[in-house]
Amino acid sequence: MSKPSIVKGTRDFGPQQMVRRNYIFGTIRSVYEKFGFQPIETPAMENLSTLMGKYGEEGDQLLFKILNSGNFSEKIGQSDVEEGYKKLTTKISEKGLKYDLTVPFARYVVMNRSDLAMPFKRYQIQPVWRGDRPQKGRYREFYQCDADVVGTDSLVCEAEIVLMIHEVMNAFGINFSLKINNRKILTGLSEAIGAVGQEGTLAVAIDKLDKIGKEKVLEELAEKGFSEDSLSKLDPIFGIAGTNQENFLKLEELFENSETGKQGIDELKQVWNYLSAFGLSEENIELDITLARGLSYYTGAIFEVKALGVQIGSITGGGRYDNLTGAFGAPGLSGVGISFGVDRIYDVMEELNIFPDNQSVTTKLLFCHFGKEELNYALPLLQMARLAGLNSEVYPDVSKIKKQLDYADRKQIPYVCIIGSEEMKSGKLTFKNMSSGEQEKLDFEEILSKLR
RNA sequence: CAGGAUGUAGCUCAGUCGGUUAGAGCGCUGGUUUGUGGUGCCGGAGGUCGUGGGUUCGAGCCCCAUCUUCCUGCCCA
Numbered sequence: 001m002s003k004p005s006i007v008k009g010t011r012d013f014g015p016q017q018m019v020r021r022n023y024i025f026g027t028i029r030s031v032y033e034k035f036g037f038q039p040i041e042t043p044a045m046e047n048l049s050t051l052m053g054k055y056g057e058e059g060d061q062l063l064f065k066i067l068n069s070g071n072f073s074e075k076i077g078q079s080d081v082e083e084g085y086k087k088l089t090t091k092i093s094e095k096g097l098k099y100d101l102t103v104p105f106a107r108y109v110v111m112n113r114s115d116l117a118m119p120f121k122r123y124q125i126q127p128v129w130r131g132d133r134p135q136k137g138r139y140r141e142f143y144q145c146d147a148d149v150v151g152t153d154s155l156v157c158e159a160e161i162v163l164m165i166h167e168v169m170n171a172f173g174i175n176f177s178l179k180i181n182n183r184k185i186l187t188g189l190s191e192a193i194g195a196v197g198q199e200g201t202l203a204v205a206i207d208k209l210d211k212i213g214k215e216k217v218l219e220e221l222a223e224k225g226f227s228e229d230s231l232s233k234l235d236p237i238f239g240i241a242g243t244n245q246e247n248f249l250k251l252e253e254l255f256e257n258s259e260t261g262k263q264g265i266d267e268l269k270q271v272w273n274y275l276s277a278f279g280l281s282e283e284n285i286e287l288d289i290t291l292a293r294g295l296s297y298y299t300g301a302i303f304e305v306k307a308l309g310v311q312i313g314s315i316t317g318g319g320r321y322d323n324l325t326g327a328f329g330a331p332g333l334s335g336v337g338i339s340f341g342v343d344r345i346y347d348v349m350e351e352l353n354i355f356p357d358n359q360s361v362t363t364k365l366l367f368c369h370f371g372k373e374e375l376n377y378a379l380p381l382l383q384m385a386r387l388a389g390l391n392s393e394v395y396p397d398v399s400k401i402k403k404q405l406d407y408a409d410r411k412q413i414p415y416v417c418i419i420g421s422e423e424m425k426s427g428k429l430t431f432k433n434m435s436s437g438e439q440e441k442l443d444f445e446e447i448l449s450k451l452r
Numbered sequence: 453c454a455g456g457a458u459g460u461a462g463c464u465c466a467g468u469c470g471g472u473u474a475g476a477g478c479g480c481u482g483g484u485u486u487g488u489g490g491u492g493c494c495g496g497a498g499g500u501c502g503u504g505g506g507u508u509c510g511a512g513c514c515c516c517a518u519c520u521u522c523c524u525g526c527c528c529a
Binding site: 005008056058059061062100128130132133134135136137138139142143144145312313314315316317339340341342343344345368370400401402403404405406407408409410416418420422430432434435437439 | 453486487488489490520521522523524526527528529
């Protein structure tokens with residue numbers, strides 16, 4: 001008796017939504033393919049050993065774990081229960097829903113590397129699951145559209161990713177800001193201010209710069225144990241707000257004594273060089289040294305795209321990870337990739353009202369009829385229409401013509417063919433245009449040629 | 453996980469100070485020439501007011517708990 005409901009943070013998609021979602025998927029897919037990426041898929045679930053420890057502690061907590069089948073309680077005793085849920089979890093669950101597409105991809109690469117042409121460029125469009133608390137633009141099941149290249153550390157890949165982002169966003173008509181940073185710059189920063197190994201804390205704090213301001217950031221860092229000296233050295237970076245070129249210069253000064261930092265700068269400059277070779281103007285690309293991103297596996301470039309004019313999280317993100325496959329026993333494979341968040345792109349386009357009009361998947365021609373005989377008469381014609389490649393259907397029940405036309409109307413079927421005793425006798429069918437209301441008597445051949 | 457809102461018909465929402473039989477619009481359904489939809493007119497169905505307790509002569513309204521959804525933070529796509 002209870003009303004049906006749907007799992008928190010998940011959604012159903014109706015026909016109209018699916019048309020739009022497929023449009024988004026299709027656009028992204030065609031751009032990926034244009035850049036030489038090939039599709040793969042991986043299972044919805046992975047072994048927990050594959051997933052755990054790849055996303056940081058917080059990520060581990062957001063993993064959906066799958067209870068072992070059968071009698072999962074067989075092997076646990078009172079002592080296991082007392083040890084707490086974390087240890088217990090490992091005894092009753094060994095699989096989980098995938099949290100992103102990158103880690104399963106890394107697993108795939110390691111398992112198949114002898115068959116892959118390196119560098120391997122793959123794209124992957126699949127749902128992922130996170131046990132997050134839902135809010136605007138955040139769902140527990142959502143699609144990612146990933147494209148990654150592994151087996152090369154060429155910065156051409158980074159540049160091509162930037163190109164693909166532009167192409168996709170322009171196709172959708174979304175105004176966006178694209179921010180780029182490099183993990184090595186963050187590391188260099190911590191070295192430059194004499195807080196080696198603290199780049200994580202540092203990144204988290206300066207990430208909040210535009211939200212809480214310089215004073216609060218310094219306060220937070222002081223609390224976390226950064227010395228006065230370090231903080232004073234940090235000061236110049238707060239002044240960074242010029243053009244990308246100016247910022248590069250400032251950073252180079254700061255990184256006099258940091259090899260890693262210099263390397264980060266060099267990498268980014270190289271990306272910029274490639275982009276200009278591709279002829280991309282750099283209005284939409286911004287160096288943002290406060291960009292940190294939480295996923296712990298990034299080691300080089302970091303990307304983040306936000307839609308302008310809509311209050312929602314990032315709609316695309318990515319970066320380079322030098323050693324992801326190392327966790328699966330194949331060190332030395334560098335990879336870089338991005339992920340478009342379809343669900344957020346959908347929300348953005350919905351909010352900005354920029355979906356193309358008149359997109360629908362529907363029947364072109366409906367056969368309406370007055371009875372059993374007429375229905376039978378319609379079937380061969382229906383088959384002919386379909387052979388001609390026309391989306392067409394017959395109203396399957398014998399019922400009032402009013403109801404049948406109403407059905408056509410609701411489904412926005414543009415043309416109907418009405419068959420009654422008169423039509424069967426003469427062979428001239430009533431062909432009606434639903435939007436204009438006009439109708440005429442035509443041979444079926446004539447109808448087909450009209451619709452073609 | 454923290455803070456703030458929310459829940460009344462299929463949907464969007466009214467519902468006064470706690471007071472009789474809980475309303476509207478849209479949608480649905482039937483009729484309005486038994487061969488014509490999308491605009492008109494007439495009728496009809498549909499609600500355990502999120503759930504569970506409590507206060508009261510009396511609760512949609514007040515109190516407590518719980519769940520849902522949404523928003524903000526953190527984090528992310």
